[in-house]
Every structure is written in structure tokens, then in C-alpha cells.
Amino acid sequence: MRPHPPFTYPSKPRPGDRVAVVSPSSGLPGLLPLPFELGLRRLREEFGLVPVEYPTTRKMGASPRERADDLHAAFADPDITAVFSSIGGDDQLTVLPHLDRDLVRAHPKPFFGYSDNTNLHAWLWNSGIVSYHGASVMVELGRPGALHPVTAASLRAALFTSGPYELVEAREFNEIDRPWDDPETFLSPPPTRPCQGWTWRNPDRVVEGVSWGGNIEILSWLLMADREIREPSAYDGCVFFLETSEEQPRPADVYGILRSLGERGILRRFPAVLVGRAKGWSLDRRRSPEEADGYRQALRTAVGRALDEYAPDVPAVFDVDLGHTDPQQVIPYGGTVRVDGPARRITVTY
Structure with a gap:
């Protein structure tokens, strides 16, 4: 191995x-x-x-x-x-x-x-x-x-400092885009609305490991092309983080990708999983706030189903502010991530 x-x-x-x-x-x-x-x-x-x-x-x-x-x-x-x-x-x-x-x-x-x-x-x-x-x-x-101040603080730390950085739970967020070809778009910040913080699953232990993951749709393409995906044992002890794009993939498709990782023997190798807050609105697919929240809940259910089947005891944290979300916090890819379930804290090493 x-x-x-x-x-x-x-x-x-x-x-x-x-x-x-x-x-x-x-x-x-x-x-x-x-x-x-x-x-x-x-x-x-x-x-x-x-x-x-x-x-x-x-x-x-x-x-x-x-x-x-x-x-x-x-x-x-x-x-x-x-x-x-x-x-x-x-x-x-x-x-x-x-x-x-x-x-x-x-x-x-x-x-x-x-x-x-x-x-x-x-x-x-x-x-x-x-x-x-x-x-x-x-x-x-x-x-x-x-x-966004949360984004700016994370980026500044990732750019210029080395060492641990504790992620924060956003209590407001934005997912509504405005046209990039309209100068009026850039005169004011986008409106935000309240959101729930992180949701924890199996928060009974402390896990620390090297991170791997990213956008789940792109990971599926790498799997299909058999490119840059290693043998399952390479991911032993790694903290898996995943997020979805503005394309808003169907929850069933996200489950299918995770099922493929499970059948390949990879999903069970991760001792902890971080799931980014999903974007539920785009210029091409405009949802009401209630519809967008329903989409996010369906995604959480789909991810939870895959974990139930392939990694039932693994701690997971949902709605982490990573990936296609605003604010966004930087995740070191290949860096150390510490997931402290009892204390409900996530610390990354920049």
C-alpha cells in the first residue's frame, strides 16, 4: 500500500x-x-x-x-x-x-x-x-x-501567515448573483440573509489529518477519466472536504458520486468529512429563499445517505463556509485540518 x-x-x-x-x-x-x-x-x-x-x-x-x-x-x-x-x-x-x-x-x-x-x-x-x-x-x-470580512480575514491569513487558523461559522450569507457586465452591480455589496451555522454528525471525537477533496462534480470527472485519483489506501487518515457548484447538481447525482467513491473503497478511508454550504441560486436557476433552503436540505440528506451506507461512524460537518459560497474561507489542500467534534471547532493549518 x-x-x-x-x-x-x-x-x-x-x-x-x-x-x-x-x-x-x-x-x-x-x-x-x-x-x-x-x-x-x-x-x-x-x-x-x-x-x-x-x-x-x-x-x-x-x-x-x-x-x-x-x-x-x-x-x-x-x-x-x-x-x-x-x-x-x-x-x-x-x-x-x-x-x-x-x-x-x-x-x-x-x-x-x-x-x-x-x-x-x-x-x-x-x-x-x-x-x-x-x-x-x-x-x-x-x-x-x-x-466580505470573513473572506478577507481567511485569505489574508492563508496568504501571509503559517500555522493554525480557526474557521468561523457565518451567520449570514449571500447566494444571489448580479450581472457582471453591469457597472451598477459593483456599486454596493450584495444583500445577505441569516443562515444557520454548522450542523454536526457524530461529533464524538477529535480528528486531525491531511485534507483532500474539492468540488464534487470535478472529482467525478477525475474519477471517470481515471486521472489524479490514487488507490484507496492513499487517503487513509485524510479529512475529506466537498462542495457543489453554481450548477446546483441534483442531490441524487451527488449521492451517486459519493456512492462511487464508496464502491471504490475510498469513502470509508476518511476519518472526518466537511461539506460546504451549497449554492441554491444562479442567474440560470433562480430559486426563492425557501426553495434554495429546501435544495440544501435535500443535498444534506443525500450526503448523509451515502455516509450511512459507506462510513456510518465518521464525523461530518455540514454547511461549512467553503467553496461556492459567500462568505468563503480558504481550505488548505494537502494541509492539516483538525475537526474537534466535542468542542465544535474546525482548525486549518495555513
């Missing part, structure tokens, strides 16, 4: 450093510049970093090879100290075969992104490099009005 690789935390940037901004999935900054330019400005003004763009950062339809070349250039440049994804997409899977693992291992750097960037996170995990699930330039940094 081969265990998971030993993990390296890359050195952190400092204010004044140059950081790469890349588009490994989609060149949406070229179509929707308003949130992107706002995100770049916040990197400069609020975090003191100097963003550096690459040839495909604003290019729609860039080939997988071109996008891989940008990643290689960003990691290999000694003047670049961190790498940010502009946004997600739907075909980063095709970039993975073009990546040079030896090059990136020789120049490890903190990588920030989520959604389709789960592909790159899993690839970095298999390379033994800790990355950071969260904080895209167009969504979190480009949030209308202002960064």
Missing part, C-alpha cells in the same frame, strides 16, 4: 511581491473585465501584491497546452511568489496531461483557486505540494462593494 505523498507548504508571499494571475480553465476576464479589474485592484491596494498576467489570462478558447505553458511560466519565474486563478470553468481536466510535475516540484508556490481548479489541486496534491482551495480573482476578490 502506498500512502499519500509527504507534503510541502510553499513559502508565502510578502506585501510588495509579484503574484501570477492565470486562467487555467476559462479566459472569462476577457469577456467580463469589471470583476476581474476590481479583483486585480484589491490585490494591489488591500493586499499589497503586484498581479502579473499571462498570455491566456484574458484569452477565451486558449488551448490546453497554452494554459499549461502559462502555469509553467508562473511557477518557474523566481520573481513570482504565489499563483492565483482568475476563475473556474469546465475543461481544466484537459490541461493536466500537459503539466510538468518535475518543474512545479522544483518551484513550489501557493496556488489559490477552486471549482474547476479542483483538477489542479488534486494534481498538486499528488505532487506533494499544499495548495489553497478558494479565493478566485473574479469572484471573491472581485466581490461587489467590498470583500
